[in-house]
Amino acid sequence: MLDIHQLKVLTEVARTGSYTAAATSLGYTQPAVSYQMRQLQQAVGTPLVVKVGRGLRLTETGRSLVQHADAIFSVLRAVDQEVSSQVARGGGLVRMVAFQSSCVTLVPELVARLRRLHPEVRVTVTQAEPVEARHLVRTGEADLGLLCNWENEDLPEGEATMRRVELMTDRRCVLMPEDDPMAAQETVDLASLASRDWVMESFRDRFLAACTNLGFEPRIVATMDDVSAIQALVAARLGISLVSEMALSAHVAPGLVYRPLRQWPLRRTYALLWPDMASVPAVMTVLEEIRGIAAGLRRPPPG
Incomplete structure (x- = not known):
């Protein structure tokens, strides 16, 4: 019979890559973690981790067991949530994690709807980029995540055993002053912007790669992760920017317009x-x- 506490130790060893780090995370001593791992490997009858340099790597059996352990912990969390909801007569607390654009569009409308239609349901929200959000959902630190990825990307690692509910799509748009010469176009080609100054978010690897493929290095004059700050700097004519259509549907500062980027996923x-x-x-x-809000979120006119 597998021990739930030993499975928890295994998943933490897999996440941190060492017994010492797992012990620190769990609040155990390192010998205690080693003992739990020995007991689990004896119960299974085969090694679950092997040493690689100064770290550890899961064996095939170890990886399989971690996947099953994640599913087991999910069932336990679901039972705990359901019992809590029943005690609260249909209510309950839902811990959400969401990426930036959704925090200014989907999430505020969700909170308003819950207060109006389902006052017995409460939410807490943590903003996080998809990689971190995925981890928080997998480990049970969040009950529900709002994530995003590009349509031409493969299924992200770690989501194969989870439930994924498609909500909506949006475009990447060039944000500029309304009198910018490019504002006369319905869509904008990235190559035509090679000589421009840019106000960009921290997460811009895809943008930089696209510029490199087109043969130029963009002049990034400011790095901002707040949509309001980006709009303020573009309005001040420090540079133009790339912003998601979802974020712009919440608010566009006076004097600014946006145009979809051509041939972008x-x-x-x-x-x-x-x-x-x-x-x-x-x-x-x-x-x-959330599904209802996303279905009703129409693309605003770009001008």
């Missing part, structure tokens, strides 16, 4: 959760409201 927004969490009434209420 659509961005997909989706909800991510463990399948068992879908049986929790509070989580399903939140998910259904």
